[in-house]
Amino acid sequence: MAPSSRPESITGGCLCGAVKFTINFPEDAEWPPSLNGTCQCTMCRKHTGSILPQNCAFPTANISPPLKENPAYKIYKSSSFAYRGFCSTCGSSLTFNYDKEPEHTEINLGIIDEDVLCGKRNEASAWDDEYGHHVPRIGGWGKDICSAGEHIYLENSIPGVTDDLPGKKWLADRTDGESFTGKLFDFKKGDSKGS
Ligand SMILES: [Zn+2]
Numbered sequence: 001m002a003p004s005s006r007p008e009s010i011t012g013g014c015l016c017g018a019v020k021f022t023i024n025f026p027e028d029a030e031w032p033p034s035l036n037g038t039c040q041c042t043m044c045r046k047h048t049g050s051i052l053p054q055n056c057a058f059p060t061a062n063i064s065p066p067l068k069e070n071p072a073y074k075i076y077k078s079s080s081f082a083y084r085g086f087c088s089t090c091g092s093s094l095t096f097n098y099d100k101e102p103e104h105t106e107i108n109l110g111i112i113d114e115d116v117l118c119g120k121r122n123e124a125s126a127w128d129d130e131y132g133h134h135v136p137r138i139g140g141w142g143k144d145i146c147s148a149g150e151h152i153y154l155e156n157s158i159p160g161v162t163d164d165l166p167g168k169k170w171l172a173d174r175t176d177g178e179s180f181t182g183k184l185f186d187f188k189k190g191d192s193k194g195s
């Protein structure tokens with residue numbers, strides 16, 4: 001069999017393990033997944049506890065077992081049009097869903113398992129030096145899964161910390177204006193082409 005350039009599935013779960021799931025990539029599934037981005041809106045920050053929340057949308061039908069069948073998985077209706085999922089045992093922030101798009105579930109990428117994001121630890125080839133214990137990794141899909149090309153709510157970005165991201169950026173949501181690629185804080189009032 002030819003070496004696979006895409007996984008058949010990846011796994012993820014919450015901190016305590018009460019919520020575990022597999023995301024399947026059948027042949028017709030997009031790889032690498034493209035509905036991937038960061039959001040610096042205050043709601044995403046509060047829900048995840050991260051200053052740079054990042055998630056990726058996958059077909060809900062490809063996530064097994066279905067999250068809603070897990071009694072530990074709870075949802076919080078965070079706005080009139082969306083809800084967010086979390087583990088009711090350990091509090092891990094897990095998902096974002098639009099009410100109108102049940103076919104997609106956005107997974108917070110930090111809950112994808114370490115072996116998937118970073119590769120498996122190869123302890124047999126490990127070594128120690130003055131920096132500590134080095135463990136080479138085998139495989140991993142982190143670059144494919146986590147290369148976000150879209151970033152929204154840069155209006156909330158932190159200068160020098162979360163404003164210089166590669167790819168397309170928007171001040172707020174994608175529907176609220178044109179995207180840009182430079183640094184937000186290089187914009188000056190009156191520079192824009194628009195009136
Ligand atoms: Zn948990």
Ligand SMILES: [Zn+2]
Nearest residue numbers: 039040041044
């Ligand atoms: Zn957000």
